[in-house]
Amino acid sequence: MPTIAENVGAYASSLKYEALPKEVVHQAKRMIVDTLGCALGGYDSEPGRIARDMADMVTSKRPATVLFSGQQTSPDLAAFANGVMVRYRDYNDGYIGLEAGHPSDNIPALITAAEVGNASGRDLITGTVIAYEMFCRMCDTLNFKPMGIDHVTIGGMSAVLGAARLMGLSRQQITEALNLTVAANVALYQTRIGNVSMWKGCAYANASRNALFAVQLAQRGMSGPSPVFEGRGGYFLAVTRKPFELAPFGGDGVPFKIMECLNKRYPLGQYAQSVVQAALEARERVGDAGNIAEVHIQTLETAVLMMAGDPDKWRPHNRETADHSMPYTAALALKYGSIEHEHFDDPYLHDPELLDLVSRIKCTVSEEANAREPEAMLCDLEVVLKNGRREKIRVEYHRGHAKNPMSDSELEEKFRSLAGDLLPRARVDALLEQIWTLDEASDVRSLIAATKL
Numbered sequence: 429m430p431t432i433a434e435n436v437g438a439y440a441s442s443l444k445y446e447a448l449p450k451e452v453v454h455q456a457k458r459m460i461v462d463t464l465g466c467a468l469g470g471y472d473s474e475p476g477r478i479a480r481d482m483a484d485m486v487t488s489k490r491p492a493t494v495l496f497s498g499q500q501t502s503p504d505l506a507a508f509a510n511g512v513m514v515r516y517r518d519y520n521d522g523y524i525g526l527e528a529g530h531p532s533d534n535i536p537a538l539i540t541a542a543e544v545g546n547a548s549g550r551d552l553i554t555g556t557v558i559a560y561e562m563f564c565r566m567c568d569t570l571n572f573k574p575m576g577i578d579h580v581t582i583g584g585m586s587a588v589l590g591a592a593r594l595m596g597l598s599r600q601q602i603t604e605a606l607n608l609t610v611a612a613n614v615a616l617y618q619t620r621i622g623n624v625s626m627w628k629g630c631a632y633a634n635a636s637r638n639a640l641f642a643v644q645l646a647q648r649g650m651s652g653p654s655p656v657f658e659g660r661g662g663y664f665l666a667v668t669r670k671p672f673e674l675a676p677f678g679g680d681g682v683p684f685k686i687m688e689c690l691n692k693r694y695p696l697g698q699y700a701q702s703v704v705q706a707a708l709e710a711r712e713r714v715g716d717a718g719n720i721a722e723v724h725i726q727t728l729e730t731a732v733l734m735m736a737g738d739p740d741k742w743r744p745h746n747r748e749t750a751d752h753s754m755p756y757t758a759a760l761a762l763k764y765g766s767i768e769h770e771h772f773d774d775p776y777l778h779d780p781e782l783l784d785l786v787s788r789i790k791c792t793v794s795e796e797a798n799a800r801e802p803e804a805m806l807c808d809l810e811v812v813l814k815n816g817r818r819e820k821i822r823v824e825y826h827r828g829h830a831k832n833p834m835s836d837s838e839l840e841e842k843f844r845s846l847a848g849d850l851l852p853r854a855r856v857d858a859l860l861e862q863i864w865t866l867d868e869a870s871d872v873r874s875l876i877a878a879t880k881l
């Protein structure tokens with residue numbers, strides 16, 4: 429019987445652009461628009477600067493480009509720097525199965541691989557769909573959080589498949605690249621809980637960096653441990669503690685998972701998108717947050733544990749913890765009627781009025797929400813006013829959910845807001861046009877050149 433690595437390696441090497449339905453091609457472009465917008469938003473961040481400084485230390489005989497800065501560096505460090513920028517604001521897409529994460533975190537690695545592999549726009553779209561398939565199918569199979577394993581462990585697997593395809597590796601080489609990645613890269617879930625650090629926005633970028641390294645090794649003939657999942661010292665034994673099988677991947681009548689992914693309307697963890705939308709709707713009804721006595725939030729157990737399950741989420745001391753705090757982000761929405769980038773830094777983090785409102789929020793688990801996960805991201809929010817009046821809001825499918833998707837124009841508006849002053853409007857228009865017509869590009873390097881500041 430073929431191994432898991434052999435099966436997915438065969439899929440990654442054989443999927444054809446022509447097999448992708450029009451709506452899947454368009455969805456891949458939508459995700460690339462959203463991802464590059466998020467990268468613009470993270471360009472000036474401290475982690476982004478650190479990553480670019482690291483990239484600047486290295487020259488390569490086969491260089492790759494850091495987006496926006498135009499720096500030339502090694503492919504693995506270009507993928508890392510690009511990925512850090514994308515993830516910084518916690519604004520890029522999401523997927524929720526038994527496990528959850530951000531499959532668009534693959535796209536920085538894929539853009540790098542497409543550049544180095546002289547790939548076309550259609551190739552990049554196909555590689556994106558392949559990476560999304562692997563990421564989402566793994567999320568559907570296992571919940572890694574109770575094992576103490578971070579979802580970026582899956583990200584290395586998905587990034588290596590898409591990148592290997594884009595760099596022209598053979599079926600056997602793709603399998604070996606996956607073997608190398610799986611054997612060498614297991615990340616810890618502590619990245620996302622407690623007092624969250626800068627590494628939250630860098631962990632997937634690091635998985636992508638490692639994936640690009642594995643692709644380059646496999647391309648030169650390096651073999652990896654096999655069978656890496658099923659072997660007596662393999663992934664089943666060491667990580668999952670049980671065997672698993674992956675559902676069939678997209679194509680031949682099987683829907684593609686990229687169609688089930690969400691986009692974020694607000695720059696915060698995906699499990700709080702419904703919560704913040706409910707809070708903003710409540711704000712329209714109650715007006716001044718000073719009138720609020722209590723707020724009751726009922727939602728998924730996973731959301732409560734991750735985003736309200738430890739003391740740091742009730743008194744966040746940095747932006748990484750704040751944007752992963754359900755009570756803090758709900759309080760922002762109720763107090764200000766919006767969620768802005770600056771709300772996750774001082775003076776807001778230490779605003780006594782805001783923190784007082786945070787202390788009046790209660791977050792509890794809804795069994796109905798649990799039963800409907802992952803089909804819905806149900807949130808029931810009740811605001812109790814000081815005069816005794818109560819306002820109740822229910823959000824099942826937040827704006828951006830696969831069942832309530834953002835429009836193309838909304839994604840463009842988000843892109844423009846993230847571009848800010850980095851690019852003039854004409855350049856933004858030109859970059860968006862390049863992405864929307866990506867399937868017509870014979871060389872992805874034209875897209876990369878269009879990003880240079």
